[in-house]
Amino acid sequence: MIKRPKGTYDIIGEDAPFWHHFENKAKESARVFGFEEIRTPILERTELFKRSVGDETDIVQKEMYTFDDKGNRSMTLRPEGTAPVVRAFLENNLMSLGLPQKLFYMGPMFRYEKPQTGRYRQFHQFGVEIIGSSSSKADVEIIWQAKYLIESLHLHNYKFQVNHLGCSSDRLEYKKALKAYYKDHYDSLCDDCKVRYENNILRLLDCKNPHDVALKEKAPKLTEFLCDQCSAEYMTIKKQLGQLSIDYEENPFLVRGLDYYTGMVFEVKYPFSDTVLDILGGGRYDHVISELGGKDIPAVGYACGIERILSIMKEEEVEINIKPLSEIFVLGMGEEAEPYVIKIVRFLRRKGISVEHDLMGRGLRTQMKYASKIGARFTIIIGDEEINNGIYVVKDMETGNQTSVESSWIENYILDKLEE
Ligand SMILES: [Zn+2]
Ligand SMILES: [Zn+2]
Known part of the structure; x- marks a missing residue:
């Protein structure tokens, strides 16, 4: 790999x-x-x-x-x-x-x-x-x-x-003073700082080496220059x-x-x-x-x-607003339900609501598991019985409550629920 x-x-x-x-x-x-x-x-x-x-x-x-x-x-x-x-x-x-x-x-x-x-x-x-x-x-x-x-x-x-x-003349004076100060300590500096001493002495002040950090405390300060x-x-x-x-x-x-x-x-x-x-x-x-x-x-x-x-x-566990990936899952059972599923999915997506439906050919239970995994707030269930009676079941994923809703009213029902 x-x-x-x-x-x-x-x-x-x-x-x-x-x-x-x-x-x-x-x-x-x-x-x-x-x-x-x-x-x-x-x-x-x-x-x-x-x-x-x-x-x-x-x-x-x-x-x-x-x-x-x-x-x-x-x-x-x-x-x-x-x-x-x-x-x-x-x-x-x-x-x-x-x-x-x-x-x-x-x-x-x-x-x-x-x-x-x-x-x-x-x-x-x-x-x-x-x-x-x-x-x-x-x-x-x-x-x-x-x-x-x-x-x-x-x-x-x-x-x-x-x-x-x-300004540059202040820094020039300061660098001279730093050089004079570190000259006496040159041998004790870390290897990096020996190079910095020659090339860019200001960078010596950034060193994290404990010895050099301690040495810095007595070094001349820029503000004095x-x-x-x-x-x-x-x-x-x-x-x-x-x-x-x-x-x-x-x-x-x-x-x-x-x-x-x-x-x-x-x-x-x-x-x-x-x-x-x-x-x-x-x-x-x-x-x-x-x-x-x-x-x-x-x-x-x-x-x-x-x-x-x-x-x-x-x-610090700062709270951020994490929205669930999808608000609605439309669960269809079998081929028969497919056009009904697509109709609702299409309507809600056009309203800007995040909706998912099954793309794996799964059964009722695994679809329901998936709906809960993606954090859907509601799952709409459409099966043979639902199609024949014109009644869909809407499951509130948080409470587990199921409500029967007339198919002609389902879109409005969901829009209302999401606004609650
Ligand atoms: Zn100046
Ligand atoms: Zn150093």
């Missing part, structure tokens, strides 16, 4: 309604804040991610599904959603439609990571982007929208963490969050794993079994658009991991 690829999974059975629930809430939260959907290809040119996500990031270095196509072009299955959105923004000249462009996306992403609980090689993200505004109001709008989404999913133990990465303008901007953002009663923690070591962030960054943490998950994260990326060949246009956005949010929803 052919098995699915490692790190992927099938969405089957009772999982599908959870996905629908999330997708509906996500779309609704986007609508309320005025975001329009954008769908980009899953496949992009490799260069797109090298130039935006950053050559030195783990994503580009180790995790991308990259291959040459038959035309010898290097292609990559998208590892994240922002770069494709920016590419589409430029390619379709969305700027001509006016700024800001407020866009959302939802779909599969691909990263070649070691599979572990809750982490997949094909995973799904929902994300929003505001392109064209440098105002701190746009930063706040993104966080506000994120909070709205999380609340609408009835998740309450979330914690927002924010930080400000400063913000220039007056960046400091003021960060203050404004925090003030506006306060006005909206959005609680947050400041985390001066929050840098996020991608190279493209500038200015405000944030994450949402959520306790899950004995760990804490990052369920959502983003920030300002003011240079990505010019990096990809556009004008100098500021932007801010976030992405959230749908699989993680769904695991939390299940663990």
Whole structure:
């Protein structure tokens, strides 16, 4: 038997309604804040991610599904959603439609990571982007929208963490200070961090190695290196969050794993079994658009991991509205009943009611079993006797009560019952 690829999974059975629930809430939260959907290809040119996500990031270095196509072009299955959105923004000249462009996306992403609980090689993200505004109001709008989404999913133990990465000269100073600090500890760093020390020292702050985590506590903090303008901007953002009663923690070591962030960054943490998950994260990326060949246009956005949010929803037993697959089952006994069955099925389906009938040539008892398995609320029974007398039996599947209904009145009877 052919098995699915490692790190992927099938969405089957009772999982599908959870996905629908999330997708509906996500779309609704986007609508309320005025975001329009954008769908980009899953496949992009490799260069797109090298130039935006950053050559030195783990994503580009180790995790991308990259291959040459038959035309010898290097292609990559998208590892994240922002770069494709920016590419589409430029390619379709969305700027001509006016700024800001407020866009959302939802779909599969691909990263070649070691599979572990809750982490997949094909995973799904929902994300929003505001392109064209440098105002701190746009930063706040993104966080506000994120909070709205999380609340609408009835998740309450979330914690927002924010930080400000400063402008490029602030970061340059900060990197120097970090280098000086870690120089004395270089030999004790993990192997990954030794490489990060040379290539991208900010990433050292993301290390999960316990020794390096402890070492970080005494490291210089980014916020100490913000220039007056960046400091003021960060203050404004925090003030506006306060006005909206959005609680947050400041985390001066929050840098996020991608190279493209500038200015405000944030994450949402959520306790899950004995760990804490990052369920959502983003920030300002003011240079990505010019990096990809556009004008100098500021932007801010976030992405959230749908699989993680769904695991939390299940663990916290968040109630979602699961409709039964079919409301009505029309049970016919024998060939004779078939035209009568089809007549009712056809009538009810045209009214938009979900109706099933037997497709297997089964007898009374197995049809009844099936009706109860699919969660039908009522089963209409049509046999010889019923046809001869013009009376059908309707069984309420919940109570087991059976009612005789005249065949000419059956459709109205069902419509009335479903409205009760
Ligand atoms: Zn600055
Ligand atoms: Zn490390």
